[in-house]
Amino acid sequence: MAPVPHTEAKLSPDLAHPRDKISLLRRDIAACTHCAAHLQAGPRPVVQFSATSRILIVGQAPGSRVHASGVPFDDASGDRLRDWLGIGKEVFYDASRIALMPMGFCYPGKGGSGDLPPRRECAPLWHRRVLDALPADRLTLLVGSYAQAAYLPRRPRRSMTEAVADFAAFGPNVFPLPHPSWRVVLWMRQNPWFEATLLPALRRAVHARLR
Numbered sequence: 001m002a003p004v005p006h007t008e009a010k011l012s013p014d015l016a017h018p019r020d021k022i023s024l025l026r027r028d029i030a031a032c033t034h035c036a037a038h039l040q041a042g043p044r045p046v047v048q049f050s051a052t053s054r055i056l057i058v059g060q061a062p063g064s065r066v067h068a069s070g071v072p073f074d075d076a077s078g079d080r081l082r083d084w085l086g087i088g089k090e091v092f093y094d095a096s097r098i099a100l101m102p103m104g105f106c107y108p109g110k111g112g113s114g115d116l117p118p119r120r121e122c123a124p125l126w127h128r129r130v131l132d133a134l135p136a137d138r139l140t141l142l143v144g145s146y147a148q149a150a151y152l153p154r155r156p157r158r159s160m161t162e163a164v165a166d167f168a169a170f171g172p173n174v175f176p177l178p179h180p181s182w183r184v185v186l187w188m189r190q191n192p193w194f195e196a197t198l199l200p201a202l203r204r205a206v207h208a209r210l211r
């Protein structure tokens with residue numbers, strides 16, 4: 001995967017124990033106000049990870065409901081995503097198994113036609129540090145076009161549908177997925193191979209990492 005560019009954030013001092021490092025990283029993210037001036041509802045980073053999360057879900061950005069609850073994918077999109085993965089909430093919200101790292105950690109606010117895109121500052125500021133905290137043998141799910149633009153090879157250029165259809169080209173440890181919002185229902189009808197071919201392979205890969 002091609003990592004997003006990295007920028008420096010002020011971090012707590014380095015400590016010897018990995019568990020302490022994770023706690024400090026979580027605390028630093030929770031205190032982040034880097035792009036607060038551009039966030040309509042103010043900062044509230046929503047992210048989940050641990051040193052043993054062997055499944056990483058790179059999403060888009062929290063919506064207003066998730067901003068209010070602080071619980072990622074706490075909506076119909078999350079129900080659909082969990083159905084795709086073949087897991088329930090007890091596994092999905094278990095940070096020892098699943099990491100949830102959106103392209104923008106805070107709700108960006110409303111635009112003219114739905115939510116604004118994830119803040120561009122966020123991934124370069126935090127992603128490298130979260131990725132460094134995760135197991136190297138993880139399975140990565142790139143949910144939606146923003147995550148795919150950041151982490152899939154830029155050449156050849158692919159639309160979201162082309163990237164998802166070509167999932168086998170990215171190896172057994174990376175799955176590009178469409179965003180599981182209500183809009184995907186029609187897309188799934190138009191692309192029946194997604195349920196017939198990709199979802200069974202995805203569920204096998206997920207359950208292998210959960211064993």
Ligand code: SF4
Pocket residue numbers: 029032033034035036043044045104105106119121122123125
């Ligand atoms: S979106 Fe990211 S960079 Fe901006 S305040 Fe939230 S955590 Fe910080």
